[in-house]
Amino acid sequence: MPGAEARNLGSEGPVHAGTDRQSDSILLPHLCWTLNSWLPWRVKQSELFDRWRSLQMCKWAMNISEANQFKSTLSRCCNAPSFLFTTQKNTPLGTKLKYEVDTSGIYHINQEIFRMFPKDMPYYRSQFKKCAVVGNGGILKNSRCGSEINSADFVFRCNLPPISEKYTMDVGVKTDVVTVNPSIITERFHKLEKWRRPFYRVLQVYENASVLLPAFYNTRNTDVSIRVKYVLDDFESPQAVYYFHPQYLVNVSRYWLSLGVRAKRISTGLILATAALELCEEVHLFGFWAFPMNPSGLYITHHYYDNVKPRPGFHAMPSEIFNFLHLHSRGILRVHTGACSCC
Numbered sequence: 001m002p003g004a005e006a007r008n009l010g011s012e013g014p015v016h017a018g019t020d021r022q023s024d025s026i027l028l029p030h031l032c033w034t035l036n037s038w039l040p041w042r043v044k045q046s047e048l049f050d051r052w053r054s055l056q057m058c059k060w061a062m063n064i065s066e067a068n069q070f071k072s073t074l075s076r077c078c079n080a081p082s083f084l085f086t087t088q089k090n091t092p093l094g095t096k097l098k099y100e101v102d103t104s105g106i107y108h109i110n111q112e113i114f115r116m117f118p119k120d121m122p123y124y125r126s127q128f129k130k131c132a133v134v135g136n137g138g139i140l141k142n143s144r145c146g147s148e149i150n151s152a153d154f155v156f157r158c159n160l161p162p163i164s165e166k167y168t169m170d171v172g173v174k175t176d177v178v179t180v181n182p183s184i185i186t187e188r189f190h191k192l193e194k195w196r197r198p199f200y201r202v203l204q205v206y207e208n209a210s211v212l213l214p215a216f217y218n219t220r221n222t223d224v225s226i227r228v229k230y231v232l233d234d235f236e237s238p239q240a241v242y243y244f245h246p247q248y249l250v251n252v253s254r255y256w257l258s259l260g261v262r263a264k265r266i267s268t269g270l271i272l273a274t275a276a277l278e279l280c281e282e283v284h285l286f287g288f289w290a291f292p293m294n295p296s297g298l299y300i301t302h303h304y305y306d307n308v309k310p311r312p313g314f315h316a317m318p319s320e321i322f323n324f325l326h327l328h329s330r331g332i333l334r335v336h337t338g339a340c341s342c343c
Contacts, residue, residue: 023216032058035329047323049295054330056295056338062282063331071126078251080275083135085242086216089120100246101218103264115227118242123279128154131147134171135287136161138301139294145340146172154280156272157209160184160202162305164337170304171287175209175212177242179268180228182221191228192201199228208238209270210234215243244271263318270320273333283333288324290317295337312333 026334036131074080083191091097094111107113132152134140136159149155149172157163157178162169203211211232215225229241252274253266261270269288277284287304294300301307328335 005079018126025246025291033336034333045291046058048325049297052295052325052337055325057075060328060334061331062265062334066330067277067332070082070327070330072331074255074274074278075125077168077246077255078196078274078278080248080278081121081123083121083251084123084275084279085212086117086122086245087120088117090245091117097216099216099218100249105219107216107219107222113226116226116241116243122240122242126281127279128280130154131156131285132172132275132281132284132286133269133273133276133288134158134161134290135285135289136303136305137289138291138304139337140170140287140304141300143170143286143336143339145336148172148196148284149286149335150174152284155278156276157206158268158272161303163205166334167305175206177204177210177212177272179201179212179214179272183213183215184230185224191224192231196231196234200237203239204239210240212242212244214249216246217244217249228274228311256320256323259323261323267317267320273324275334279339285324285333287334288335289337290321 011244035058081312086097092115093109093111093114097107097222099105099107130152131154132149133156134149139280147171152174154172154176155172156173159179159225161171161178161215163173185192185199189199196242198213211228213225214229215222225243232239232241249271252271255274256266256270269285273283273285289300291300292302302309322337324333327333
């Protein structure tokens with residue numbers, strides 16, 4: 001259970017592996033079973049790296065019973081197939097919608113906003129066979145994971161990441177949903193009051209990917225998020241615009257808080273990974289790592305495209321990564337932290 005001490009792995013010692021290329025014969029099956037039962041909470045960073053390298057020597061396989069049990073838990077607490085986005089079904093005309101953070105704030109759903117919502121959720125439970133959730137961590141740099149990401153049936157990306165030719169070998173290009181943090185619109189595109197075409201051109205890079213925004217996170221986000229819909233309509237873009245349902249975000253935050261993720265706000269990557277676990281049969285995470293060194297001890301940049309550090313104390317990235325590694329060890333999802341075998 002979360003918070004429990006990590007199990008003693010015995011005397012096998014750390015086994016070093018620098019890539020995701022795995023072989024069944026490297027470790028004996030009983031040692032893989034021991035590693036797969038490992039809980040990564042309350043371990044030192046060096047020990048975490050050793051154990052994670054050892055776990056990489058075991059061939060990852062999805063544990064269907066564990067995955068189904070975990071997805072059932074998410075269905076009860078969060079229910080992405082019904083509540084990930086605001087829709088005309090879950091947010092009827094006249095709804096007094098509470099914000100996620102500004103809980104005293106209410107947004108009255110009028111006819112104009114109601115028409116922006118899809119009639120119902122565009123995705124259903126376990127709709128996609130294999131999904132990739134792509135974070136922006138420097139762990140992706142030189143990974144050559146682009147082809148593997150592109151091979152997924154559905155790809156989520158966070159916060160308008162660069163996918164130009166300079167990065168495609170590592171991060172791929174396929175995008176089905178891309179999130180946009182309203183702060184990006186405010187800082188880079190002047191709230192879309194003037195820089196409408198440059199913003200539209202950035203979104204064109206993702207072709208027909210749907211655009212997802214936290215319009216109802218707080219009152220400051222709403223107008224600029226709604227403006228995105230107007231901009232795409234004005235340019236006759238086929239890209240859909242969706243808004244996170246604030247109650248879904250509240251429920252996801254509460255769930256991960258119960259597992260030890262204590263932060264002012266959980267990351268967009270954790271939100272997308274949580275949704276993917278309900279919408280996809282198999283989930284693969286790329287670009288998720290919370291440490292200045294990779295598992296082999298080499299220093300890496302914070303993002304694959306720059307080394308700008310996050311605001312201190314806003315997210316709880318190490319705690320999120322511990323949870324991801326735990327889910328990996330249980331066969332619920334797969335975390336990729338090394339070089340991919342296909343390129």
